[in-house]
Amino acid sequence: MxxxxxxxxxxxxxxxxxxxxxxxLSSMAVIQEKIDNIEVDMPPMNVTLDDVVRGLKxxxxxxxxxxxxxxxxxxxxxxxxxxxxxxxxxxxSFGCVGCDRSNELTKYLIHRRGIPALTxxxxxxxxxxxxMVGQIKDFLGGLKQ
Amino acid sequence: xxxxxxxxxxxGTEYSGVQFEIESAARAVGAKIVYPDVSYxxxxxxxxxxxxxxxxxxxxxxxxxxxxxxxxxFEADAVFITTCFRCAEAALVRNELRRFIxxxxxxxxxxxxxxxxxxxxxxxxxxxxxxxxxxxxELLARERQSGITAxxxxxxxxxxxxxxxxxxxIGKDWTPSGAVVVETAEQVLANAMKEAGVEMKDIEAMGTxxxxxxxxxxxxxxxxxxxxxxxxxxxxxxxxxxxRGEATIIDIGxxxxxxxTVRDGIPDNFTMGGICAGASGRFLQMTAxxxxxxxxxLGAMAVKGNWAxxxxxxxxxxxxxxxxxxxxxxxxxxxxxxxxxxxxVAEQVYEQQLQEIDVRHPIxxxxxxxxxxxxxxxxxxxxxxEPIVPPHSQYIGAVGGALLxxxxx
Numbered sequence: 001m002x003x004x005x006x007x008x009x010x011x012x013x014x015x016x017x018x019x020x021x022x023x024x025l026s027s028m029a030v031i032q033e034k035i036d037n038i039e040v041d042m043p044p045m046n047v048t049l050d051d052v053v054r055g056l057k058x059x060x061x062x063x064x065x066x067x068x069x070x071x072x073x074x075x076x077x078x079x080x081x082x083x084x085x086x087x088x089x090x091x092x093s094f095g096c097v098g099c100d101r102s103n104e105l106t107k108y109l110i111h112r113r114g115i116p117a118l119t120x121x122x123x124x125x126x127x128x129x130x131x132m133v134g135q136i137k138d139f140l141g142g143l144k145q
Numbered sequence: 146x147x148x149x150x151x152x153x154x155x156x157g158t159e160y161s162g163v164q165f166e167i168e169s170a171a172r173a174v175g176a177k178i179v180y181p182d183v184s185y186x187x188x189x190x191x192x193x194x195x196x197x198x199x200x201x202x203x204x205x206x207x208x209x210x211x212x213x214x215x216x217x218x219f220e221a222d223a224v225f226i227t228t229c230f231r232c233a234e235a236a237l238v239r240n241e242l243r244r245f246i247x248x249x250x251x252x253x254x255x256x257x258x259x260x261x262x263x264x265x266x267x268x269x270x271x272x273x274x275x276x277x278x279x280x281x282x283e284l285l286a287r288e289r290q291s292g293i294t295a296x297x298x299x300x301x302x303x304x305x306x307x308x309x310x311x312x313x314x315i316g317k318d319w320t321p322s323g324a325v326v327v328e329t330a331e332q333v334l335a336n337a338m339k340e341a342g343v344e345m346k347d348i349e350a351m352g353t354x355x356x357x358x359x360x361x362x363x364x365x366x367x368x369x370x371x372x373x374x375x376x377x378x379x380x381x382x383x384x385x386x387x388x389r390g391e392a393t394i395i396d397i398g399x400x401x402x403x404x405x406t407v408r409d410g411i412p413d414n415f416t417m418g419g420i421c422a423g424a425s426g427r428f429l430q431m432t433a434x435x436x437x438x439x440x441x442x443l444g445a446m447a448v449k450g451n452w453a454x455x456x457x458x459x460x461x462x463x464x465x466x467x468x469x470x471x472x473x474x475x476x477x478x479x480x481x482x483x484x485x486x487x488x489x490v491a492e493q494v495y496e497q498q499l500q501e502i503d504v505r506h507p508i509x510x511x512x513x514x515x516x517x518x519x520x521x522x523x524x525x526x527x528x529x530x531e532p533i534v535p536p537h538s539q540y541i542g543a544v545g546g547a548l549l550x551x552x553x554x
Contacts, residue, residue: 053496062236062258062498101233108241111196115246 001143002082003024006106015084015107020140025077044141047072050084059105070102075109083143084110084117085136096123116143149176149276152221152252154210154242154272157229163263164537167227170268181210197241199325204228204238211242224254224273224286231258243414244503253278253413256501257480271417274374278412281462284412284552285375285483288388292349292554293467295547296380297334299326299357300427302399303513307543308341308348309551310348316341317540319513321436325355327364334365350553351377352364352546356400368553369466373542374405374415380545391505395524395532396512396541397425397494404498416501424493428462432486435469440517443483447519450480452488465489482489484519491523499528506531513539 001022005013017024034046034095042048047069058075060089074097077094086107087094110117116140123129130136151171157165171178172277183206191209192198199205207226213219224246228235230437234237239256246254256270268479290309298305300322318336323329329351338344352369353362354376361369369376381394388410396403401418431441455472457465465486472482510532514520516539525531537544 019278056496056500059233060236061497062231063233067233067237103161103239104197104234105237108195108197108237112241 001082002080003140003143004084004086005075005109006098006103006110007075007088007090007095008106009097010087010090011097012094012117013087013136017085017140022083022139022143024141026098027073029052030073030077037144042052043044045048063101066099067102067105070097070099071105074102074106078106081110081113081115083139085139086110086117087132088119088121140141147319149223149279149344150179151176151223151225151272152181152210152214152219153178153225153227154181154207154208154233154441155225155227156238157203157232158227158259158345161229161259161261161263163328166263166265167225167268169199169265170272171225173265173269174273176177176223176272176276178201178225180220181213181221182194182211183213188214189246195245197238197278199234199238201234204235207238207242211245214246214252215364218430221252222279224250224252225275226254227257227259229258230260234341236388240501243501247414248524249355249505251413255415270372270374271415274412274415275537277371277375281371281375282411284549285379287379287549287552288383288410290548290551292549292551293343293347294350294551294554295337296543296548296550297350297353297355297361297367297459298329298352298376298540298542298546299330299353300373300399300542301356301359301401301456303539304329304355304357305537305540306330306337307537307547308337308343309547310341310343314537314540314544316343317537317543319539327358327418329479329537330357330364331363341365344405348548349407352550354542354546366548367545369550371546371549374412374417375404376543376549377411377541377546378405378412379410379548380409380543381509381535381538382407382539383544383548384511384541385507385509385533386535388534389509392516393505395494395499395509395510396425397510397514398512398518399430399514401425402494402511403501404494405547406502414502416498422554424490424497426490426512427460427466428490429486429517429520431462431466432469435466436483437471438479444487444517444521447483447487447517447520450478450482450519451483452481452484452523454478454481455485455487457482457489483525487517487519488526489525490520493529494524504528506530510534511538511541515539528541
């Protein structure tokens with residue numbers, strides 16, 4: 001199943017989803033696609049004006065362009081996801097999109113879709129980390145293929 | 146008739162000094178602003194249910210109030226959702242709450258982002274439309290015109306008149322609006338009556354809308370004097386023969402634009418104006434003047450051009466014309482420049498206005514600018530769907546006025 005991860009660029013979550021037999025929907029994949037396969041030159045991530053305009057599907061023109069640009073990447077993945085895993089209060093070293101408004105909207109869009117979603121707190125020690133991984137493993141294991 | 150209760154869901158109105166203006170606008174149309182009561186504990190519960198957890202606590206309160214309306218814990222007739230202009234978090238919450246209210250209630254809703262310069266007059270048409278939708282449900286449900294009635298649309302750019310008899314248009318006329326709205330209205334009405342072969346004594350009822358509606362309505366003793374959002378919607382669905390089901394009506398006017406979603410011909414959400422002249426019919430008129438062609442010929446010329454060949458990305462009529470002059474100076478083809486002007490208007494309407502509503506299908510494009518084929522093509526390209534342009538699409542207001550006024554017979 002397609003599992004959206006939040007933060008969308010978390011390598012740890014990406015690895016866990018893949019390891020437990022599902023397809024992670026992450027920013028790495030979508031940005032790699034834009035860099036490798038699309039003939040535009042808008043470094044570093046090839047996010048173009050057209051992308052930002054497409055982001056209007058998720059947030060109105062009054063919402064700053066950075067949020068709309070981000071949502072043009074995450075939004076279609078949330079729409080395609082069968083499930084989602086959200087890490088609450090993660091430090092930015094764990095994965096971060098750099099914008100709290102984008103985070104709020106991302107979480108809301110997941111909620112609105114009504115797909116199975118697991119929200120877990122970021123662990124502060126090893127014991128909590130093991131619990132978190134256990135929760136994610138159980139959640140992913142419970143998803144029907 | 147009891148006072149119409151408009152539930153206000155807002156953030157920042159008190160500290161922006163505009164709350165008084167909002168309440169004045171509501172009072173002016175016989176309505177009252179009310180605030181759904183919620184307890185502190187309900188706020189947390191509402192946030193968990195809604196799924197959007199803004200950092201601003203007044204936005205949290207907005208969500209709890211919306212939940213209270215959806216759960217029928219608080220009675221209201223309509224909803225006004227408003228937040229500060231340029232607050233990103235508020236803009237996100239405002240739009241999602243608008244969608245939530247529409248999905249969970251049958252209440253008409255309007256959204257608005259304000260600055261500290263908001264005056265009651267800017268809200269009057271919106272508030273009036275909310276009140277009309279609530280108080281005139283039966284009249285708005287009318288699908289057939291009966292008897293002999295007239296409709297006058299006293300618009301900012303043009304004035305239109307239509308005579309209808311037994312659900313058919315039998316006379317019509319339009320002309321650019323003059324300085325004295327009554328004189329222009331008399332002129333188009335006389336021409337429409339001449340075409341219809343009727344006299345004033347034959348007209349059983351008259352309805353009027355548009356900017357000059359109060360003056361025109363008083364002069365002709367109209368039975369119906371109503372804002373253009375509801376009247377134009379009725380005219381549009383009647384002309385397009387889409388009276389049942391859902392639709393989106395786009396009316397790019399001479400001075401402001403309207404985007405209205407309707408269900409069975411009755412609006413339940415709309416946005417209006419509030420954007421630059423560069424996104425209105427006025428900009429196309431300026432473009433036609435610069436190209437020294439008639440506005441009627443601009444559309445056909447634009448259809449033959451490619452907008453991508455001429456740079457036109459200023460969101461302002463003044464700088465837009467500068468872009469146009471630059472393109473012409475570079476020797477671009479007139480067709481490409483005309484297409485770029487149409488594309489620019491369509492793009493701006495999409496980016497700045499259609500984000501405040503959820504576009505429903507089909508899309509019906511109306512108003513005088515719908516006769517500019519290049520603009521219709523551009524709207525279709527931007528929206529990814531060809532709009533329906535009904536016959537006599539410039540007469541929506543007048544047709545709506547004639548149709549609805551027959552409800553008073």
